[in-house]
Amino acid sequence: MNFFKKCICVVMTLAMASSVAITSYAAAPAQNTTSTSASTTVKKTTAPTKVALNKTSATLVKGKSLTLKATLTPAKATTKLSWSSSDTKVATVNQSGKVTAVKKGTATITVKTSNGKKATCKVTVITQNEALENEVIKLVNAERTKRGLSKLTTNSKMAAASDKRAKEISTKFSHTRPNGKSCFTVFAEYGIKTDYAGENIAYNYSSAAKDVVNMWMNSPGHKDNILNSKFKTIGVGLYVKEGRYYWVQLFNS
Numbered sequence: 001m002n003f004f005k006k007c008i009c010v011v012m013t014l015a016m017a018s019s020v021a022i023t024s025y026a027a028a029p030a031q032n033t034t035s036t037s038a039s040t041t042v043k044k045t046t047a048p049t050k051v052a053l054n055k056t057s058a059t060l061v062k063g064k065s066l067t068l069k070a071t072l073t074p075a076k077a078t079t080k081l082s083w084s085s086s087d088t089k090v091a092t093v094n095q096s097g098k099v100t101a102v103k104k105g106t107a108t109i110t111v112k113t114s115n116g117k118k119a120t121c122k123v124t125v126i127t128q129n130e131a132l133e134n135e136v137i138k139l140v141n142a143e144r145t146k147r148g149l150s151k152l153t154t155n156s157k158m159a160a161a162s163d164k165r166a167k168e169i170s171t172k173f174s175h176t177r178p179n180g181k182s183c184f185t186v187f188a189e190y191g192i193k194t195d196y197a198g199e200n201i202a203y204n205y206s207s208a209a210k211d212v213v214n215m216w217m218n219s220p221g222h223k224d225n226i227l228n229s230k231f232k233t234i235g236v237g238l239y240v241k242e243g244r245y246y247w248v249q250l251f252n253s
Contacts, residue, residue, distance in 0.1 A: 047115050048077035057122045060091070060101035061131045068097040068121055070111045079113040086110070091123045101125040133159070133236040135209035136249070140226055140234065143217060149229055158235030158250060161190045165248040166237030169201050173246075187252070196253035198225040203246045212247050225251055 050073035058066060070081055083093045090105035099109055102125065109121045126134075141151040165186055168178055175183045183199045200222045202212050216222035225231070230253050237248040 046074060046077045048072040048079050048113050048117055049074065051079075051081075051111060051113050051117045051119045053111060053119045053121050055121050057124070058099075059124045059126060060099065061128055062101050062103060062125055065098055065100045068093075068099060068109060068111070070097065070119065072113070079115065079117075082112050082114075084110050084112070090125055099123055129238045129240070132207060132209050133162075133238050136213055136236045136247075137234060139209060139213040140249075143213075143226060147227060149227060150232070152231060152234040152251070154234055154236070157190045157192050158233055158252065159237070160235075161186045161192060162235035162237030162248045162250045163239070164189070164237070165199070165201070165250065166239035166246050169203065169248060170239050170241045170244070170246045173201065173203055175199060175201070186250075192252060194252045196230050198228065198231065198249075198251035200225050200249040200251075201247065204244050207245060212245075216249070225249070 052071050052073070054069045054071070055066075060066060072079065081095075081097075083095055083097055085091055085093050085099075086108040087105065088102070088107075090103055090107040091099055091101050091109065093099045093109050097111065099121075101123070104125050104127055106122060106124050109123055110118055111120075112118050137152065137154055144151060165177075165183060172178045177183060177185065184194070184197050187194045187197060200216055202215060216226060226249075228251065231251040233252045235248075235250040235252075237250075239246045
């Protein structure tokens with residue numbers, strides 16, 4: 001009887017010990033925790049394999065501007081573009097591709113991608129007078145084309161000789177030069193060989209090239225020079241003095 005009670009006591013003691021162990025585990029305080037999660041999608045970019053400009057060459061009058069546009073290949077490519085000029089004294093460019101003509105000369109504008117792809121545009125800066133001279137040549141050739149005649153070409157020597165004569169006629173408005181010689185002697189001064197030549201002159205016309213060309217085309221002698229099939233080259237000169245425009249056309253076979 002005492003043994004039985006003793007055994008029971010042992011069992012009860014074990015049960016109580018077990019119970020204490022379970023209670024001790026369950027009573028352990030849970031830690032309060034806060035958790036967060038985040039996710040992101042990495043956007044894949046496509047590097048350009050080529051960059052091109054909308055112009056590979058351009059002529060700008062001093063003080064004028066134009067904006068070059070770059071096109072990437074493939075079209076979905078993305079990149080940072082950087083712009084530069086080979087001679088900022090001639091032409092400048094900002095980081096939007098806007099080119100501004102500073103002074104007469106030539107400069108190369110370059111656009112470069114972040115992975116080293118390049119494209120260039122050669123910019124020639126001319127004066128306002130040169131722009132008007134070029135316009136006269138364009139209008140003269142339009143008149144010749146209408147009549148089935150070949151276009152006249154020009155070159156630096158013809159241009160220089162014409163500029164010389166334009167300045168001369170501001171002093172003496174004549175086909176005789178201020179030194180008393182014929183206007184055609186200017187060809188030899190610039191190393192131009194000629195067998196058959198012509199000259200048209202005018203002054204006091206506006207700065208519009210079409211006005212002086214219209215005047216010449218409405219004058220039989222001047223028109224004959226412009227439409228002469230023997231002529232192959234032309235030089236146009238313009239000199240402005242005291243608000244007057246002095247114009248010269250030289251023709252050569």
